[in-house]
Amino acid sequence: MRQLQQFYREMLLLRYFDQLCRALKMKDIIYSGYHPYEGQEGVAVGFCGALKPEDVLLSTHRPHCHAVAKGCSLESVLTEMMGRRTGCSGGLGGAMQFLAPENQFYCGSVVGSNLGLATGFALAMKQKKLDRICMCIFGDGASNHGTFHEGLNLAAIWKLPVVFVCENNQFAEAMPVQEFVACERISMRARGYGLEEITVDANDVEEARRAANEAIERCRRGKGPVLIEAVTYRIQGHYVGDPEGTYRDRKEVETARNKEPVKRAREKLLQGGVEAAELDSIEQEIEEELEALQEWALKQEFPTLEAAIDHVGIPLENAPEVRGPQSLTL
């Protein structure tokens, strides 16, 4: 129960964090496309939370909760989404693409690319005999991308330490998975690469963590890669205010709300004898923490243009002046 309570706390933090982000997006304080995470917290906590600090996580265009679960500070993730200097990418990336190398966290807004990148991280880990592994999270939609197939095959023939987690939230934008994936379960595709077929109900956070630990262990022992289909449900739209009616029924969402991971963990804790008051106090603490976070974040400054273009490339030694008169200059 103690572990579940910890998971509950972590998931609740992500739930409220995501709500805060949504509110900031609505106020136009987060500027770019922003993809809500509600309902998928079992994946972030169960899988991303299972990694050690030195393990690498490659995430998606819906990265904020993965990042926090991997160990990036709430401050660095939130202010990145708000385009402030204190963000992990110095405020240059926004809500769907940023890098936090000190936390071994990378994500990007192009769907499917991370499956290719993951093989390289893992290749280096293997060849350098590092006791580290790489986790690569992607959506059901990404599993239709060429890189899914190329990346899995490459990782499989070279036995690379990658845990591929397909976060199946049932939709890719307006594409329901059952219409856009030909097989019954995405995990069935594992067979094509000589891998085992593993599907977990990731709305059960304990189940998710068990599967994550086992997969990570396997990779650490050199028995990787592993592909896991982590089944969940996207409760909010693909983005805030998307035309949901075009691809799903409101009733379906209501049903999903009964199965979402935070609610399930809470029910299980209560059944296990944890006092409701104790859980409520967690809620209270988180709310206060996030309020303070928001207040702090709003005071942070934006990057300067000089800082923004400082690292486009590493200047060559004795390089000719590259900023010619033709382009806009500072």
Add this chain to the structure above:
Amino acid sequence: MAKITFGEAIRQAYEEEMARDRDVFLIGEDVGRWGSLYRSSTGLLEKFGPDQIKDTPISEAAIAGCGVGAAAMGMRPIVEIMYIDFITIAMDQIVNHAAKWRQLSNGKVKLPMVFKTQGGAGRRNSSQHSQCLENWFVYVPGLITVMPSSPYDVKGLLKSAVRDDNPVVFIEHKALYFEKGEVPEEEYLIPLGQAEVKRTGDDVTIIATSWMVSFALEAAERLQEEGISCEVIDPRTLWPLDRKTIIRSVKKTGLCMVVTEASAEGGWSGEASSVVHEHCFADLRRPVKRHCGMRTGIPYGPILERRCIPSVESIAGAAGALLREARGKG
């Protein structure tokens, strides 16, 4: 004449072309259910059905290849790549196949198809969703590259692109979809390969593309108040380039500035300015000036992204400076 948005003009072009020729079909991610990202195909799935409006999985390489194959079989596909940033994934199909088969078949195969996409900054989406990559396609023999700048142009050019028997890369600008302009009720076509003089003037020729056309026109308006008369040319088709219209203009004004959102280095703006230098050398009072975006990934957020690309002020400033240099020289 009715004023309609750029997006609506696209929708009308689709509608007219699809009704005229049942071999015309649109294929891409969420072009049906969602009517495309900026709603430029809203309602068409209902009207034309899934044979002509095809929602696909997230599979850019396969989508582009599917278009090439269908075109070889005599259909007229419009392949939509949601962001030009993702066209990177489809490049093999476009560059090594679509652009090569006409020649390889000694003229027997024709590929009447359009790769339709959108690029540029303006929606605060950071460096993986804001690029200007048109230069790549200009460089590939066998492709036609079009960049419309107004509702009137996009409709007439898209209809011509659909009817043309070459593969056409048709690049819209994400900041233009909700811009309104006059579009006649009756049918019209705009030939590919023809520039348009958007404003006549005597002192300096400004060649601008895509979103920059409206900026250049506004800058010209401001300069008029200072007594400077600008001629603004929109090439509309970047390749093949309508040299005649450009040369005629520069022979008249003796000064030329090329404005693109894409950075100058290695870009189409260099091609355009070479054309002027090669054909109007004796008429030029000053070398051609390029006024282009910074050579940088587009930083996140509303402030910095605008500072990395030309603005009305910067264009007016640069054109004014060019004129003063010419006058100073006497």
